Amino acid sequence: MDRSPPAVTRKLLRVLDGGHEFPPPIWMMRQAGRYLPEYRATRAKAGGFLDLCYTPELATEVTLQPIRRYGFDAAILFSDILVIPDALGQHVRFSEGEGPLLQPLTLEQLVDLDASSALDRLAPVIEAVGLIRAALPTETALLGFCGAPWTVATYMIAGRGTPDQAPARKAALIDPERFSRLIDLLVTASIDYLVAQIDAGADALQVFDTWAGVLDEAEFERWAIEPMRKLVEGVRARRPGTRFIGFPKGAFGFAERYVAATGINAIGLDWTAPLAVVRDVLQPRLAVQGTLDPMRLVVGGRVLEEGIDAILETLGAGRLIFNLGHGITPDADPDHVTAMVKRVRAAGGRS
Amino acid sequence: MDRSPPAVTRKLLRVLDGGHEFPPPIWMMRQAGRYLPEYRATRAKAGGFLDLCYTPELATEVTLQPIRRYGFDAAILFSDILVIPDALGQHVRFSEGEGPLLQPLTLEQLVDLDASSALDRLAPVIEAVGLIRAALPTETALLGFCGAPWTVATYMIAGRGTPDQAPARKAALIDPERFSRLIDLLVTASIDYLVAQIDAGADALQVFDTWAGVLDEAEFERWAIEPMRKLVEGVRARRPGTRFIGFPKGAFGFAERYVAATGINAIGLDWTAPLAVVRDVLQPRLAVQGTLDPMRLVVGGRVLEEGIDAILETLGAGRLIFNLGHGITPDADPDHVTAMVKRVRAAGGRS
Numbered sequence: 001m002d003r004s005p006p007a008v009t010r011k012l013l014r015v016l017d018g019g020h021e022f023p024p025p026i027w028m029m030r031q032a033g034r035y036l037p038e039y040r041a042t043r044a045k046a047g048g049f050l051d052l053c054y055t056p057e058l059a060t061e062v063t064l065q066p067i068r069r070y071g072f073d074a075a076i077l078f079s080d081i082l083v084i085p086d087a088l089g090q091h092v093r094f095s096e097g098e099g100p101l102l103q104p105l106t107l108e109q110l111v112d113l114d115a116s117s118a119l120d121r122l123a124p125v126i127e128a129v130g131l132i133r134a135a136l137p138t139e140t141a142l143l144g145f146c147g148a149p150w151t152v153a154t155y156m157i158a159g160r161g162t163p164d165q166a167p168a169r170k171a172a173l174i175d176p177e178r179f180s181r182l183i184d185l186l187v188t189a190s191i192d193y194l195v196a197q198i199d200a201g202a203d204a205l206q207v208f209d210t211w212a213g214v215l216d217e218a219e220f221e222r223w224a225i226e227p228m229r230k231l232v233e234g235v236r237a238r239r240p241g242t243r244f245i246g247f248p249k250g251a252f253g254f255a256e257r258y259v260a261a262t263g264i265n266a267i268g269l270d271w272t273a274p275l276a277v278v279r280d281v282l283q284p285r286l287a288v289q290g291t292l293d294p295m296r297l298v299v300g301g302r303v304l305e306e307g308i309d310a311i312l313e314t315l316g317a318g319r320l321i322f323n324l325g326h327g328i329t330p331d332a333d334p335d336h337v338t339a340m341v342k343r344v345r346a347a348g349g350r351s
Numbered sequence: 352m353d354r355s356p357p358a359v360t361r362k363l364l365r366v367l368d369g370g371h372e373f374p375p376p377i378w379m380m381r382q383a384g385r386y387l388p389e390y391r392a393t394r395a396k397a398g399g400f401l402d403l404c405y406t407p408e409l410a411t412e413v414t415l416q417p418i419r420r421y422g423f424d425a426a427i428l429f430s431d432i433l434v435i436p437d438a439l440g441q442h443v444r445f446s447e448g449e450g451p452l453l454q455p456l457t458l459e460q461l462v463d464l465d466a467s468s469a470l471d472r473l474a475p476v477i478e479a480v481g482l483i484r485a486a487l488p489t490e491t492a493l494l495g496f497c498g499a500p501w502t503v504a505t506y507m508i509a510g511r512g513t514p515d516q517a518p519a520r521k522a523a524l525i526d527p528e529r530f531s532r533l534i535d536l537l538v539t540a541s542i543d544y545l546v547a548q549i550d551a552g553a554d555a556l557q558v559f560d561t562w563a564g565v566l567d568e569a570e571f572e573r574w575a576i577e578p579m580r581k582l583v584e585g586v587r588a589r590r591p592g593t594r595f596i597g598f599p600k601g602a603f604g605f606a607e608r609y610v611a612a613t614g615i616n617a618i619g620l621d622w623t624a625p626l627a628v629v630r631d632v633l634q635p636r637l638a639v640q641g642t643l644d645p646m647r648l649v650v651g652g653r654v655l656e657e658g659i660d661a662i663l664e665t666l667g668a669g670r671l672i673f674n675l676g677h678g679i680t681p682d683a684d685p686d687h688v689t690a691m692v693k694r695v696r697a698a699g700g701r702s
Contacts, residue, residue, distance in 0.1 A: 254625055
């Protein structure tokens with residue numbers, strides 16, 4: 001399959017490939033989500049949350065909903081970062097109000113999980129990628145994704161989300177050799193999974209390291225940078241030129257090193273990023289994505305406009321993908337999203 | 352009272368005043384805490400947690416315990432950042448396992464709290480400062496402290512700690528005028544409180560902005576930097592030369608601007624700070640404090656030694672106060688603290 005021609009027509013890919021676009025391409029993390037009434041309706045038809053991820057038609061439907069409503073420049077596969085542990089054999093369920101709950105396994109048990117059939121279990125997700133690509137407008141980029149090994153490991157070890165993922169931090173410090181085997185297992189499984197997403201039609205891949213911000217410098221190097229470097233290298237060894245967006249949340253102090261070591265095409269940034277530093281230090285090296293506080297989308301109005309304008313004014317002259325600094329929250333008003341898209345797309349006329 | 356002579360004998364103050372000390376002075380955030388059996392014994396004698404803060408003899412006792420055991424270079428007043436809302440009339444209680452619970456009040460009600468008698472209610476805390484200073488060895492610095500207005504406000508509005516203090520973030524965006532009145536109220540009350548601590552014998556003041564890391568750039572400027580600037584200025588207007596340590600946790604991207612705008616003498620840093628950047632960008636301007644991941648203290652052994660050595664090697668040639676990047680956790684072994692103090696103090700001989 002020749003993936004070059006879409007790069008010309010898809011704005012977001014032009015930015016990942018080194019181009020400058022203004023107004024910038026725009027999409028939102030968690031754009032297929034509970035803030036949308038049509039999502040809630042589809043979600044109600046599925047059994048559990050993972051059933052939604054594992055039913056290609058439903059996953060396709062929710063992926064397409066925000067594209068229909070807002071015409072974002074990118075769709076992102078509807079799935080969850082925890083399908084990897086689930087596919088590896090650590091049972092995952094989502095409990096209303098409690099978040100994810102994973103089968104309690106020790107680190108010793110986790111490293112013995114069998115990666116060989118993980119990809120088979122993820123077949124429905126890969127099927128969804130193909131269905132989504134076929135249904136998307138030509139100009140819309142399709143992003144595949146996975147969780148970064150560190151972040152996925154934090155859930156596998158704690159069995160759930162915790163305030164600072166202390167169980168995994170402790171395990172990594174106490175038994176780095178065994179923890180490293182778990183990370184390697186996740187790198188391997190993630191490479192297979194991402195390659196399959198590319199082959200099914202994903203244009204680029206985002207890797208979410210949501211819990212990167214609980215690691216100190218040496219641990220960040222070891223558990224955030226190094227696995228991401230291997231992941232990017234591993235995918236590109238099999239699918240040369242694959243485009244990556246890395247998102248090491250809460251770790252702005254290490255962003256420059258992360259970028260230099262991993263060879264990603266764009267870096268996702270949360271709302272604690274200082275915009276002038278992003279412009280001066282990061283944008284000359286790669287595209288940047290994000291920084292809008294999702295709370296501004298909840299509040300809307302002038303508060304939202306000021307947030308948008310600050311980003312466009314400081315980062316608009318460089319390579320930018322407009323996005324939030326984290327996922328849109330369920331309490332956001334869909335009309336505020338409409339206003340955001342309109343303002344970003346009108347920016348060319350205002351500047 | 353002439354406060355100059357102690358500056359000569361107290362190592363930590365020499366660093367705050369612009370000097371270089373190696374091995375660096377050392378203390379720990381939350382050094383009087385649950386990891387110590389003698390603390391738990393005293394705690395059991397008090398009724399609630401706030402009774403411990405409001406009983407000068409008990410607060411003095413727990414403040415002195417880690418000094419007796421480890422000979423730290425600084426003691427820090429045993430109290431809590433939420434004594435300010437409590438003194439302002441918003442009832443606070445600490446529930447085992449749940450953390451702080453504050454009387455539910457709306458922003459409208461909070462701005463009407465009466466600051467005029469707050470200092471009277473804090474008299475027992477101020478009395479403790481005097482008792483502690485009298486009991487401390489001459490060479491030990493005494494730190495007073497308060498919570499930063501933003502962080503205190505997040506608890507006042509949410510009524511408790513939350514994963515990202517969304518209620519206060521939302522209130523600040525929706526009603527900045529009224530939120531600003533709450534912040535001003537806290538600045539005023541905090542200035543009175545800190546001046547009283549200085550007059551009672553505190554050598555320097557640490558301001559904890561534990562929730563600074565949930566603010567975007569514009570909001571950080573408005574709710575973290577500006578109130579801190581007013582706080583420092585307000586105290587120094589009444590007590591010239593007062594030494595400040597600011598600790599805007601989770602906001603490394605904004606540290607440089609925070610330092611430049613507030614005029615603090617030292618900045619506290621959590622463990623997501625990149626050490627070489629700290630050395631090159633921050634240390635030439637002021638003293639730096641912290642960065643050791645408290646989890647390394649829990650694990651101990653080589654993991655602790657490597658964390659200590661990385662800090663001493665990268666930051667030891669500049670102005671440094673050795674500390675953790677956040678409070679010591681209850682599960683830390685007191686013997687690991689002994690090992691840490693020993694290693695830091697032996698550093699002069701090793702380098």
